[in-house]
Amino acid sequence: MKSINSQSFDLQNQLFPFFLLSFPIILAVRVSGDSSPPYIPVENITIDCGSPNDNTALDGRSWLSDKSSKVFSLVESQNNKSVSSAAPQQPHSSIGQFPFVTARISKSEFTYIFPLTSGPKFVRLYFYPASYPSFDPWKAYFSVRAGGFITFLKDFNASLHAQGEETFVKEFCVNVEEGQRLNLTFIPSTGISDSYAFINGIEIVSIPDSLYYQPADAQGVRFLGQGNVYNIGNDTALELIYRINVGGRQISPAEDTGMFRFWSDDNIFLTEGAPSELPVNVSINLTFGKKPSFSAPKVVYTTARTMGTNKTINEHYKLTWEYPVDSGFNYFVRLHFCEFQIEVTKQGDRVFEIFVANLTAENMADVINWAGGRGIPTYRDYVVGIGRKGNEKKQNLSIALHPAPEWRTKYSDAILNGVEIFKLSSNGNLAGPNPDPEPITTTVSTSSQSGKHQKKINKTTIIGVLVGASGFIILSILCFFIIKRRKRSVKDLASTDGGSFWGGQFSDANKSTKSNNSANLPSDICRYFSLPEIKVATNNFDNVFIIGVGGFGNVYKGFINGGMTPVAIKRLSPESKQGALEFKTEIEMLSQLRYLHLVSLIGYCNDDNEMILVYDYMPHGTLRDHLYDTDNPNLPWKQRLEICIGAARGLHYLHSGAKQTIIHRDVKTTNILLDEKWVAKVSDFGLSKVGPTNMSKAYVSTVVKGSFGYLDPEYYRRQQLTEKSDVYSYGVVLCEVLCARPPISRLVADKSQINLAMWSQKCYRNGNLYQMIDPFLRGKIAPGCLKKYVEVAISCLHDEGIQRPSMSDVVWGLEFALQLQKSAEEEMKLGGAENEIDAEDKHETLIFKEYDLGDESCEGFISSFGITPSDERSSASKDSEVIISGAVFSELHNPQGCRKMARSSDKLKKPCLGFALAILVLLSLSKNVSEAAMINGSSPSSSNANIAEYIGEEELFMESGAAGLNARLLDQPPYLSYDTLERPPAVPGPKYAVALNEMKNRGCQPYTRCRLGGGA
CATH class of the missing domain: 2.60.120.430 (Galactose-binding lectin)
Incomplete structure (x- = not known):
């Protein structure tokens, strides 16, 4: 049998293992053997x-x-x-x-x-x-x-x-x-x-007697961290907390083995990784041996999640899920396993470690050994205690997998098929606490208030309706002329952007509303709020409740569920350039996405020509609120890094983790929100687009939309949208976090500093990073961390999208930078003498690698919009300045890119010509050095010394793969690597070609490191 979306796959002719980074593996399975029928319950x-x-x-x-x-x-x-x-x-x-x-x-x-x-x-x-x-x-x-x-x-x-x-x-x-x-x-x-x-x-x-309960004479379940066993006897009650089909889809109760259990997918619990299907053409006999067939549905054992192909990467991270649970209870954890990959056939092929709640559950997990063979389902049970931690009602119960040491396993990988987590009763009690309600701070009346007060509210509402009706008549006349004037552009938008324009609003066919228009928005994807509910939540849109203003309109802090739950309520403004299309896009996309680093959409309202979205409330506001032009305390560097990593994970999930690739198209610091624990969440999906669905097409053709200062210049020139457009915008965010200044600043003395991205690239080329660092951070960033962070940021800003890293690479780079910062701080604590770890204060000089920054003529990109410098001031000043980055492009028809803009100013021609000459010189140098390296071979020589100096003494190695010879660029331990044939390294440029030719000449073998300054 062939799996859905399968392709021809010749395992004998391709050296491509079936282990993908955090990829669920979907198999077409033929069940045979002594498979018993589903369990039939007595009651x-x-x-x-x-x-x-x-x-x-x-x-x-x-x-x-x-x-x-x-x-x-x-x-x-x-x-x-x-x-x-x-x-x-x-x-x-x-x-x-x-x-x-x-x-x-x-x-x-x-x-x-x-x-x-x-x-x-x-x-x-x-x-x-x-x-x-x-x-x-x-x-x-x-x-x-x-x-x-x-x-x-x-x-x-x-x-x-x-x-x-x-x-x-x-x-x-x-x-x-x-x-x-x-x-x-x-x-x-x-x-x-x-x-x-x-x-x-x-x-x-x-349910069967032996499914979860154990007889009195049973051995019991290992109690992790206690050194003994826990017997789940008949006097124990259990509460289901999570039941997960790892790497697969949700399983409905009707699809269970006869006990009507519901199985969720695991996407929202992953701390990192990218769910994606692996097309294969494999048939396997699934046989139930020691474990009965009613243990879990067959589909649980025919889907899985593994770590990936890269041994080096796998050895330096854990594939981890985190499940929030109540504090103060013991938990029964069942992990389901089944080996079905062709390469894994015998004991020792895949051995890994298992950690539950940060405790070692297994140090030599071998599914083949446990089950008795390949294609045989099995499971392992554990009990773990989650003690109380201060006043925290909930804590995370983590499950993590890590490869065993190299000498114990053939493949450095791990696998998991399913998870069940139950709370165990304590002295006859399973009850946990209620979530904390938000204190009611509004004066809005509820049903418990007196009838007299209620009549007053009703009277006020009637007056408000009458006044609103009068205003609506006047606005209708104005809207008629506005709509008539914009009719042509609206038509173009609908045809080009893949959506339909509904004249400003749409209605849910399953709800009773006062609007006459309708659309095909599903009625069951999120909660529907009536307009009276929204008015009660915001005290009739009282300005006191406004917590922000965006391209969509005002954002209010409101309270729903009787005033107990705080929410953020976004109301479309009549003056907004966004409208029904963005409203519908936000609902359809965000309501189907659930991930730690994406803001959650609770519901929407579409009554009386109002378009309103209701989200989880984020107490700490936007990332920008804590960077500049604010009275909030400065964020420490490590916290900024953690926020950046969270936002990068959110974008990585959009690009690789959702069912379809989603391109955000409006990544900026005001669209990165912070919850009560400072966890970053990407928000505002009104401009988002579904990525290309055709494998032969790598982009989506669409009109240009985005925000000034964050817009990808390649997207602007070509009108071709890719995931790399988000990567560029995120690179600007990284610069904004480091510099604590807006992406576009008018009030700067130096014209070159108007555009943050271009100024950052200039500082990087000149090796003068300290000019751009937020003064608050000076003396607080470890040199290694700063170097890695800036390399990641600048690589995101490459003029050509194909040269930019993926968000997966960005996440890895930032996590590595964070580890370098933590290590430096630990060393400083041990040293005890120094208070600052910045290289500038240690009189150290950081030499940064050359970087191909693309076409600098895009400096004219900003000038063409009339943004000119005025009023001398420091870029790090916290004084008020005009910030243009929040302005959203509505439609930029037929953009001609930097070339057209450059014509408007003769001054812009010189950078273009100068940079073109520089590129030619570098390419010539690369060719000459490469030829010299090939002539001299592996013996040390002057040309080798030149190469070593040019490359910066970096270590590289080669490896064979399905795509052929594949080089990877390594930095410091744990030697993060970047694919170079499917996508370029994080720091591309002419030096890479020199290194590749040199390594080929030396005959580097797979997984063999070659130092270019000396022999192989």
């Missing part, structure tokens, strides 16, 4: 709480009404009975409407009693925290107990736990003893006035 009970009738869900499962049934009984107080309540609106649940249409609600205790057979059971509780009639969702605080001795939930509030999702499910495991019944009791919290309990659905499914 499979589904209750639609509050429903008067039985219902059938989309997956075909029947949900029983809780009105009366022989399967269970409902016991409650006769004086204060529960009520059945219909949800105010149908949720957008991936599993369908049922059981979320109705709820069982009560202000007093009520219990469901289930007579069941003995054995372990899954208990799943379904919640839809909506505003049910006469019930405030923020009064729903309650506890849930099972059998009177296990506490599932305590003082639980579903709205707080929803975290922006409309519906969610809590899954537990309990064991029912012989002759017992399972009682599920819902108890409103006594410490909260008018509290009540509610439940939308209950599911109970029998």
Whole structure:
């Protein structure tokens, strides 16, 4: 059988291992052998709480009404009975409407009693925290107990736990003893006035005795860090925290092995790496041996994630996932494995180390050894304790993989197929804390306020509507002329940019709105907010709540969910050059992306000609807010580096981790947000484009859009958008972080400093970096760190996109720079005598490598827009200055690039001609030196000395691969490498050709380092 998207793959004729950097591997699998059928549960009970009738869900499962049934009984107080309540609106649940249409609600205790057979059971509780009639969702605080001795939930509030999702499910495991019944009791919290309990659905499914529980005489599970074992006996209850199909897609309950488990993908938990499919043509017999076939769906064992082909890189990093969990509990961790790659056939082929919660779980993990062969699924179980850490309610439980030492393994790689993480009960308790609510700081009234106050609000609303209607009539007249004038350009935009223009707004067909237009935006991709909800959240768009202004419009800090959850609300301004297209793009793209370093879209509003987006609130604002023109404290260098790494990871995920390549197109410091822990998150996807889908085409043809100072000059000239356009913009961001000044500065004495990117390149060429460093950072950056950081930044600014590194290379370079900084600081602490680590203060001179900066004639790019220097001032000054970088290009029709601009000024011709002559000289020098090297061979000579001086004594090595001879440029340990045939090194230029020819002449063998200053 052939896999989807597979290509012809001849393993005998190509030396291309199946190990890709953090790549999930998708196999077409033929299951054979003694594969048993899916598990058939003894009990499979589904209750639609509050429903008067039985219902059938989309997956075909029947949900029983809780009105009366022989399967269970409902016991409650006769004086204060529960009520059945219909949800105010149908949720957008991936599993369908049922059981979320109705709820069982009560202000007093009520219990469901289930007579069941003995054995372990899954208990799943379904919640839809909506505003049910006469019930405030923020009064729903309650506890849930099972059998009177296990506490599932305590003082639980579903709205707080929803975290922006409309519906969610809590899954537990309990064991029912012989002759017992399972009682599920819902108890409103006594410490909260008018509290009540509610439940939308209950599911109970029998599971095999040996799936998670262990008999009393079993050996137990290794308790990491404790030196003993942990027995998961029948008196232990479990709560599912995560169930992950590593490297693969989500798996629906209907696709499970009969127990209706849901498996998520792993993308949002990866700390680094790029998910991508590997096309192969392999067929394998999947055989279940020691582990039963119901352990996990077959697709879990036929997808995986590995580390990559580069042995050097793999030995210096860990493939890591991080899972937030409640503090103060023990956790049961199950890791699923199956070796199915052709190269891995016997013990010792792939041996690796496993770390769970930073504790060593395995130092010689060998899946072939565990399973008994290739294509045989297996799993390993561990228990780890997550102790309390101050007041932190949650901590990360990490799972990390690392290759074993070279002498232990044939391939320096690791593999993982699936993960399950359960919380273990402690003294009968599984209940964790509610997330912290944000203090209510607004004066907006809620349903709990007096009727008199509510009438006042209603009256104010009516007046506001009347005034707004009058203003709308006037604005409509003005808009008529504006739209008529822009009709032609709008038409061009719609046809060229791949989208449709809707005249300013669109509506969700599944929602009741006051607009008449509609579009094909899916209604279930994110939460829908009504305009009254948004007005309540922002106190009717009170200016006091404005926290920022962007190209889209004002950004407000608001509060939703009864004032408990802070959010950022972005409202389209009538004066904005952005509109319906950007609005739709933002929703469609961002709602489908979930990653640590991407801002999360909670929902949107499209009522009454308003276009509003609702995001997670970022307490620390934008990166620019902490760099210049601000009263905020200066960020230390190491923190700036960590922020840059986070933003780079976000862009790397867009380029390589999403289902389709996404090009952001507006990367800048105002679009990098910082959360409460200073984690960087890329935001504002209104201008984003899906990358090329045709393998034969490496770019997307589109009109030019972006921000002054950040725009890729190659994109501007050719109108061809690639991922490297984002790389250029990010290079400007890196310079901005180092220099603490805007990308375009009018008020500078030196004209060459107007454009930050060009000025940075000039400083780099001249070896004078200290002129551009933020004064606050001087004396605080390690020389090695500074060198590596600037090399990465300048490489991003190359005039030709093909010469720029990928975002993956950028991430590696910045992480390496951070390690150099940390190492230097540690050395300084050990030395104890020096307070500064900057090379300038140590009287050290940094000699930076020459770099091919491309066409300098683009200096005219800024001048053509009328940006001229005025008023002498220092570039590092914090005084106010006009910042033009935030202005967004709407449409730049038929740009002619730097050449056309250069014609407007004779002064710009000289740099172009001078630089062209310089390139010719360098190429001639490269050729002469290369020929001399080939003549002299590997013996030391004057030409070799010249080469060594020219190259800067760098170490290089060669390796063979599917693409042929492939050279990699190495720097300091851990010897980061850069592909040069598919893409150039991070620091390209004529010297690279010299090095390559010299190495060929010396006959360097694969993985053999050659120092150019001496013999091989």
